[in-house]
Amino acid sequence: MRQQTPKEMACDLLEHQKVCLSWLIRQEKNDRKRGSLLADTMGLGKTIQALALILAHPSKNPNVKTTLLVAPLVLLHQWEREIEHKVKNASSLKTIILHGDAKNTIGLEQMLGYDIVLCTYGKLTAEYQTLKAKRQSDVNPSRHTNRLLVLHPKAKFHRIILDEAHNIKNRSGIASLAACEVNAEFRLCMTGTPLMNRADEIYPLIRFLRIEPYNEWGRFSRVIDRPIRNWKGKAVLQALRKLRVLLRGIMLRRTHDSLLDGEPIIKLPARREVDAYAVFDKEQEAYYRALESKQQLKFNKYLRQGTVMEHYLRILTLLLRLRQACDHPHLIKNLIESDDPESESLSTEGSTPESVALDPASITTGDAFEEDGPTEDGMQPSTVQQKLMQCNCCHEYVKQAVTIKSCGHVVCSKDYEELIEAELEISSSDEDFFPVFWGRQTKRIQNESRDAGKNGFVSMVAVRSHAIGRLQEMEDYRHNIRKSFVASAKTQKIMSILQTIRANNMGEKTLVFSLWPSFLDLLEIPIGEADLSYRRFDGSMNATDRDDAVGAFMTKPDIKILLLSLTAGNAGLNLTAATQVIICEPFWNPYTEEQAIGRAHRLGQNKEVTIHRVLIKNTVEDRILRLQNRKRALVGTALIAEGATAAASLNHDEVRGLLGLP
Structure with a gap:
């Protein structure tokens, strides 16, 4: 029997959402589980289903x-708006955002x-650091306790819900350890991507849900x-079978094509995909081929x-530069003019809050460990582990790491990939999100970024990063x-699409x-010259400005374009006003x-919806597409039937292929 829409809701649940609500309640009433993993694909209404469960x-x-x-x-704030709009008398569901002054x-x-x-993962990690200090201190422990709220010893919640739960996928990361410390009767993880690369990414969710014995x-x-x-012999088949059985007991996952009562659970409008190929001119072609x-x-x-593996981080940077060159040569301007670009500041936007110089040669190796890792309570690791490097992002102990010269922080290869890939921009409003790099080092790092041209090198990234928050700069x-702007093959192609x-x-x-906000900076120039009205959404903006940008795009007919950095705007946002x-x-x-x-092609x-992928043929980009196709074949099928997971890192052959080598 399907649970009906709670009477307090201002909207009617769809049939697949009623099925989900019934399942969520059964999971919570099961004393062996008392929680679940909701892994519906994007756009099926995970937020509404969670609100229905609360009511x-x-x-x-x-x-x-x-x-x-x-x-x-x-x-x-999107959660706050959903509560206001989806609950009949929202004031009866008292809500507070535990951020800023609150x-x-x-x-x-x-x-x-x-x-x-409502609170951020950053709030959890900050409190966990305080809690750890309390446990390690014998002097006035109440001083630390007074600064705790969600992890206070006396705090007990009816339920904890992790939205975008893949944020705890690093099992030794502080966010993952912190989430496990919350005292709650029931626990719910929500993510459309519970597993993207490796089987061990699902473990932190199982540990958080306290599913024995695999926690x-x-x-x-x-x-x-x-x-x-x-990946050898019968063992891998047995492991995949056990993983599927485990997930079947705790996870509900539906896609747009899943059937209910013989029909697709939702009928979304068609989605059309177009590969829009840009063509280098002679100058750009020569530039790219030389690089x-x-x-x-x-x-x-x-x-x-x-x-090769000892230089893995350098190789990532080589590939990064090829990808940036496909967008616009200005993204890596000056870098290849040096005799040894690897010794210069890297154009790896987002590698730190201020995009300071990284030293890819600063790789320290140690003895590997198989099972141990940091202890579950985050205490000091064993002697063997002390020979390894501890990443200041995820706090895992690793064999290879890169050291940031300006502040001495250490970043593991996984997080280094994400940081240089994502152009993670940290503003003062994001202090909770990434507290590791925030503090007394900030002003000194900014000064070093400002003086980055001492050796004749200045990048767009360094200038942009220093200018954030400074109006005149x-x-x-x-x-x-x-x-200094000149059009590139991609800016021309994108403008052609927008004009059409x-x-x-x-x-x-x-x-x-775009992956890189500095490319969006360049793109704003021809968009402005064409008199196209737009808004911007990226990680350097504070929460209020981001909300204003989304609100204007969704409600104002004259705002036709929203420029987003891929990692800041790829999750959680509802942008159904867009059809392109x-x-x-x-x-x-x-x-x-x-x-x-999924921000545009979703419920509502x-x-x-037409998707235009702007690509350059015979470059690193079409090789990345082939790698994507392999990942689609490998990743995630363990969530349904037969399948496997992909390796986290690129192997020799993949790197050779991406660099265009036979």
């Missing part, structure tokens, strides 16, 4: 009534008087993770020396890039996603692109 299965204990909802900063002024008893408390890493690693990683040849020579040198930066959209249908709106999506460059992981496309969309 349909409230606490019977007035002293333990609060649902703690943890989400990325950018989604907090987190510093509210007390424990007052917080637990709310029905819903113990040694058991999970021995029975599931290691056999899948080794590619240089990178090939470097890789071949590492190959001959047998040091940002104006000077924009004036300078406008003055305007000519064919004045009413259509477009999302433009432009992906400026391919991402390593196809599911990141899918999340971006009533028009056909």
Whole structure:
């Protein structure tokens, strides 16, 4: 029997959402589970289903009534709006956002008087650091306790919900450890991408849900993770079968094509995909080929020396530069003019809050460990582990890491990939999101970025990063890039697409996603010259400005374009006003692109959506597309039937292919 729409809701649940609500309640009432993993694909209404659960299965204990909802900063106000719009009398569901002034002024008893408390993963990690300090200190432990709220020893929640739960996929990361510390009767993970690369990414979710016996890493690693990683014989088939059985008991996953009562659970408008190929002019072609040849020579040198893995982080940077050159030569301007570009500041936007110089040669090796890792409570690792490097992002102990010269922070290869890939921009409003790099180092790093040209090198990234938050310097930066701007193959192609959209249908709106906000800076120039109205959404903007940009795009007919950095705008946002999506460059992981496309092609969309992927043939980009196709074949099928997971890192053959080598 399907649970009906709670009477407090202002909208009717769809049939597949009623099925989900019934399942969620059964999971919570099962004493062996008391929680679940909701892994519906994007656009099926995970938010509405979670709200329905809160209303349909409230606490019977007035002293333990609060649902703690943890989400990325950018989604907090969206959750608040959903509560206002989807609940008949929203004031009866008392809600507070534990961010900004509220987190510093509210007390424990007052917080637990709310029905819903919204907070960021950064708030969790900050409190976990405080909690760890308390445990390690014998001197005045109450001093630390007074600074705790969600992890206070006396804080008990009716339920904790992790939205975008893949944020805890690093099992030794602080966010993952912190989430496990929350005291709650029921636990719910929500993510459309519970597993993207490796089987061990699902483990932190199982540990958070406290599903025995696989919430113990040694058991999970021995029975599931290691056999899948080794990929040999019958062991891998047995491991995949156990993983599927485990997930079947705790996970509900539906896609747009899933059937209910013999029909697709939702009928979305058609989705049309177009590969829009741009063509280099002679100058850009020569520039790219020269850069590619240089990178090939470097890789071949590492190959001959047998040091490819020792130089893995450098190789990532070689590939990054090829990808940036496909967008616009200005993104890596000056870098290849140096005799040894690897010794210069790298154009790896987002590698730190201020994009300071990285030293890819600063790789420290140590003895590997198989099972141990940091302890579950985050305490000091064993002697063997002390020989390894601890990543300041995820706090895992690793064999290879890169050291940031300006502040001495250490970043593992996984996070280094994400940081240089994602151009993670940190503004003051995001302090909770990434507290590791925030603090007394900031001003010194900014000064070093400002003086980055001492050796004749200045990048767009360094100038842009220093200008963020400084009105006059940002104006000077924009004036300078406008003055030196020349069109690239991609900017011309993107403008051609935008002009065609305007000519064919004045009413259509477009999302433009790029990995690099500095490329969006360049793209703003021809968009402005063409008198196209637009807004911007990226990680350097504070939460209020982001909300304003989304609101204007969704509600103002004259705002036709929203420029988004791929990693800031690829998850959680509802942007169904758009019917056109432009992906400026391919991402390593196809599911990141899918999340971006899902901002427009989702429940609530009533028009056909067209996706334009802007590509350059015979470059690193079409090789990335082939890699994406392999990942689609490998990743995620373990969530349904037969399948496997992909390796986290590129192997020798993949790197050779991406660099255009036979």
